[in-house]
Amino acid sequence: MSEFLFILTNVMLPIAIIVLIGYVMQLKLQLDRPTLGKLMINYIMPGFIFMNLYNTDIDFSLLLYILMFLFMFAVISYIVSRVIAAISGVKEEHKVLFTNSSLFYNAGNYGVPVNDLVFKSDPFAMSVQVMMVVFQNIIAFSYGVFVLSAENVGKFKALLGYFKMPIFYGLFLGLLFNYFNVGLPEPILSSLDYIRNAMIGMVLFILGTQITGIKFKKLRMTAFAATAVKLLIIPALALPLLLLFNVDGVVAQAILITTAMPASVNSSVIAQQYSKDPEYAAEIVMMSTLLSAVTVPLVIYTALNMF
Structure with a gap:
């Protein structure tokens, strides 16, 4: 209990x-x-991404292994969330938003x-986190846009849009250098x-400003189901998979800790532009962000005591 309270006061409260x-x-x-x-x-x-990759002693074989794991985990998460959406009676126009809330988390x-506080600014732990941030951005602004914008923008144009993002070049140049x-x-390193x-x-701070912009008219039960999937079932899926892959x-x-993060604001942003019912995505983001104050400390406690 004392360790759980320590996580609440020293990790969650400052955030x-x-x-x-x-x-x-x-x-x-x-x-x-x-x-x-x-x-x-x-x-x-x-x-941030460039400096963490540039300054970290990276095992590139481990890096590839992590990315392969994340890809497989995303596929499993997609399948499970689609099955739960069908069982829960999610409307057809909401199924993509329901699934996106599981795939896109606020890494x-x-x-x-969270990573910085839990691991006390450990550069290796942060390099793993950076990989997850980049992976999340890749699928959010490729697959996430594809499935909602095929009618408006086209898949090829959406993919090209990702390669125009500075985040991609921070990743690429950090790994290359x-x-x-x-x-x-030294002056360049100091400025970075x-x-x-x-x-x-x-x-x-920006997350706090973004939350004020999430508005919704009513809370739908299937949005509660999506929140439960994101905060409970997705990390529960990650745990045996991590053990299986050693x-x-x-x-x-x-x-494991990052898979417990709430639904990404990106899922709401993408829905605002491409979905007919962006309020649905906003409901999930808001509920998962608020309830994560309870679930994330539990997952942190589990991760630190199991591995």
Whole structure:
């Protein structure tokens, strides 16, 4: 019990305080949320990803193994969520949104701060987290857009859109410079370090501002079902799969904890642009974010004691 309370007070509470500050500031000042989102995606996150990959001693065979695991886990999560959607009587127009809420979790502006606090800024643990952030962005802005925007944009154009994102180049150059041991001038490293250090506070603040923009008219039972799938069933699926693949230590802990993150705001953002009922996605994001304050500490406790 003491360890669980420690997680609540030393991991979840600091996160909640900054998110609350962002929420209140947004209500008071009416900040431009799209601009803040662009700031995170195009400035903070690419610099953060680059520096973590550049400075970490990466085992590239382990990296490939992690990505293969995440891909297989995404496929299993998709199948399970589709089955549950059918059993739960989810309407046809909501099935994609129901499934997306399971596939797209908040590995970035929620998962990164959790990782930083749980593992005490361990660069190896953060490199695993970065892989999950990148993987989440890839499927959110490729598959996630494909399934909702085929009629409007086209799959090829949506795929090209991902390769225009600075996050992709932060990943690519970070891995490339690490692999070939490319040295960078000290002024460049210092400036990138400042960006990396701004990451935690900024993304949590931005998460708080984003939550104020999630509005919904009523709570539907199938949205509750989607929230339960995301917060309970998805991490429960990850646990035996990690054991089956013999993934252990910090890698297993970081992956399991991140699978317990709430539905990503990206799923709501994509739905706002491409779905006929974006309120449904917003309901799931809001409920999963609020209820994760209870479920995430439980998963952290489980991860730290099982691996």
